[in-house]
Amino acid sequence: MSHTLTTIAFDADDTLWHNEQYFQLTQHHFKMLLADYCEPDHLAERLLAAEKRNLSHFGYGVKGFTLSMIETAFEVSDGKVPSSVIKQIMDAGRDMLAAPVDLLPGVADTLETLAGKYKLAVITKGDLFDQERKVAQSGLGDFFDVVEIVSEKETSTYTRIFRAIGDGPEHSMMVGNSLKSDVIPALNAGAWGVYVPHELTWELEHAEEPSEQERYKKFESLGDVLSLI
Amino acid sequence: MSHTLTTIAFDADDTLWHNEQYFQLTQHHFKMLLADYCEPDHLAERLLAAEKRNLSHFGYGVKGFTLSMIETAFEVSDGKVPSSVIKQIMDAGRDMLAAPVDLLPGVADTLETLAGKYKLAVITKGDLFDQERKVAQSGLGDFFDVVEIVSEKETSTYTRIFRAIGDGPEHSMMVGNSLKSDVIPALNAGAWGVYVPHELTWELEHAEEPSEQERYKKFESLGDVLSLI
Structure with missing residues (x-):
């Protein structure tokens, strides 16, 4: 040198x-929550688009990711997503913030x-x-x-x-x-x-x-x- | 010296x-959005309690505040808040992140x-x-x-x-x-x-x-x- x-x-x-594994687990959960409204691959695409678009507003991190999931849920359901599903998305985000450091x-x-x-x-x-x-x-x-x-x-x-x-x-x-x-x-x-x-x-x-x-x-x-x- | x-x-x-003025304007808007579910003063109290409780998860800032508003909306409506209202709360949070610096x-x-x-x-x-x-x-x-x-x-x-x-x-x-x-x-x-x-x-x-x-x-x-x- x-x-x-x-x-x-x-x-x-x-x-x-480890970190990305928690994002992927949460996304898996998110796909199940939205299964009535959107095919999983398409949902992943829409979520990624929202994350990309929102980077300049939210920056990186779990809180921004949670808000992007909620936004995507509205988008793919044409606003019909029940609020109980939003609540579960919120809970999933909160779980990520409490995830153990492995x-x-x-x-x-x-x-x-x-x-x-x-x-x-x-x-x-x-x-x-x-x-x-x-x-x-x-x-x-x-x-x-x-x-x-x-x-x-x-x-x-x-x-x-x-x-x-x-x-x-x-x-x-x-x-x-x-x-x-x-x-x-x-x-x-x-x-x-x-x-x-x-x-x-x-x-x-x-x-x-x-x-x-x-x-x-x-x-x-x-x-x-x-x-x- | x-x-x-x-x-x-x-x-x-x-x-x-200026900063707090945007929080107060948004809270005013939040009270109107939740008027069917909660008396304004009580809502303010519940929101403050949520913010306080969430500080150790979210830290300070607009994204955490937005998530605390959504959480409070669920709480005061016993989960009955329509998702259209959640969408408006999200939009209000996003507006704060784009507010001019005065x-x-x-x-x-x-x-x-x-x-x-x-x-x-x-x-x-x-x-x-x-x-x-x-x-x-x-x-x-x-x-x-x-x-x-x-x-x-x-x-x-x-x-x-x-x-x-x-x-x-x-x-x-x-x-x-x-x-x-x-x-x-x-x-x-x-x-x-x-x-x-x-x-x-x-x-x-x-x-x-x-x-x-x-x-x-x-x-x-x-x-x-x-x-x-």
């Missing part, structure tokens, strides 16, 4: 702990090995309140020097944060399960980008894998990061 | 721009006078995404060195932020319309606390005025801060 690595940042959802394999050990040797950070987008809750419940909080919850992950986000918390992007590494939000913008900022795919990834996070390059790595599990350092 | 003042931080909602008098001039002479910051709680939108739309963004959006404003919040962005609380001042969230915890952290009341303040933000002390000031308008420096 031509520059010394001093800072390692991790995405949170589906990098440190760490991915090897995460705690890896962080324990790295802590003290590197400056460790979480850089995650989403709902401020819910992400803070998950960091707290994860039991991992003490490993991290910094937790940054941002509204969008762009190249400039990584440049700014790695300058503020560390020695700049050239000395920093970003580890995450989203090529689009974690790996590519971090590489573009001049940092290392480490891709640890998760079997479930939200459709809006898909992107082309970057070309082979010194600062890009793909690993099967988070623990493999230790092989780099 | 025994310590030099180097950093001045401002609350955002109802300190820099600056309070003297704000822009005051910030212009202070900029460059002090490190200026926004410290606000609420929804990350919506607060960032308001900072951007306010046109005030360039005056601020730092914008910190936090989930809760406690003494430790001010200690941490004033250490990170400035020269510590002793050299910092917090200006805001909430005694509970802006002034008292900042004073407790050792900073100056400047109270600029707004005629509308959310019931959950009320607190006793602090006793007279060197570091506490109360002003009628934000521009009066200039008299201090």
